[in-house]
Amino acid sequence: MNPLKIFKLPLSFAGTNVFTINFKKLNKNTSDEIKPNDSRIKYLIKYNNISAIETEVIISLQEDPSIVIYKFKDKLIVLPKLEKHEILYERTIMSKTNEIYIVDFLNNHILLVKKCNMNKSKGYMKPLIIDPNLKHEDLHKFIAFDLESITDLDSLKNEGDQVYFDPIMILAYDFYNKQTYKKILRKNMNEKIVENISALSRNEKELQSRSERISLLKDFFIKFLNVKYHKFTFYAHNLANYDGILLMRSLLSLCEDLGLKLEPIIRDNKLISLKIKFGRTKDNRYRWYIIFHDSLLLLLSSLEKLSNTFLKDHPELQKIQNKEILDLLLYNKNRTKEDEHAMLSDIMTYSERDSVCLASIIAIFADIIFDKYKLNIHKYPTV
DSSP, X not given: OOHHHHOOOOSOOSSOEEEEEEOBOOOSSOOOBOOTTOOSSEEEEEEEEEETTEEEEEEXXXXXXXXXXXXXXXXXXXXXXXSTTOOEEEEEEOSSEEEEEEEETTTTEEEEEEEEETTTOOOSOOOOOOOTTOOGGGGGOEEEEEEEEEOOHHHHHHHGGGSOOEEXXXXXXXXXTTEEEEEESOSOTTSOOOOOOOTTOOOHHHXXXXXXXXXXHHHHHGGGOSGGGTTOXXXXXXXXXXXXXXXXXXXXXXXXXXXXXXXXXEETTEEEEEEEEEEEOTTSOEEEEEEEEEGGGTSOSOHHHHHHHHTXXXXXXXXXXXXXXXXXXXXHHHHTTSOHHHHHHHHHHHHHHHHHHHHHHHHHHHHHHHHHHOOOGGGOSOO
């Protein structure tokens, strides 16, 4: 019995429900359904409502409910979606070897599979291991990037999370090689922002626009799938929310195109890290990888506060305080009054400073932890 194939379950219930089901008897000669008074094969399906987005399902024998056939949990993934019609949930099969599936509910597709032997696992936290071969220059092998998006907060007040966040540019700063990479994802800034996309929207223009953004992001990150970036960590501040979902969508598409392996870690509906393995060998192993972390999970404060603390002696590296740029990004009414090229240039400067600022903070923090504990912070996605 494959519960993923048999049961397409609702994800929340008002309390606990118990059902009895009869399975069909299948053999070479007959496929007659077992009658209700036939007790040869009867099961109980018990739904326990854990929370508004999580349900536990227990399948046991009707005659002896203590004999559990299958036990699993379904949890709705409520991270911001790229496509509003998506319904994704995480299904965990409770057994000796836990199997975790990310499932597309509407299309009935399994997107990701992860197995974990709970008998061998000693918990989420691994012991801190000091690497005797760690060099100080290894601490600088990271890249800070910033993805800028536009929206309209006036609409957000009325429409909530239905408002479309439109990515316009991405910029990355390679701290190790002191090199900047940038790419504009939106050429026409005066194009009206799309608002209030229906959950079942199939508008070709909207889908085409998002597809173009994904394609441009793929082109941006493909340059880093190079052996010289092996073990590099990519940081974005607050990656766990919208930016992370957009990033995961583009990287998933990139991995599908190039035959790479994407390994995300998601916990409590938050994106913790993303690892891309590349350089596949003949025996389907991968020689190299790059990994994406959320710097907010290491440095638990806003970039502005971190900048004022870590870079107080380096004002030239601090985050730019520019309310006009923020208004351009957050309010549609302000974008229609500005020259497109000047606006893009200003936002690019703002984004570049954010990336350099974040990279400088991470470098200082990495040095502090190394000097005190001899640890490499890039190996740990959270504080």
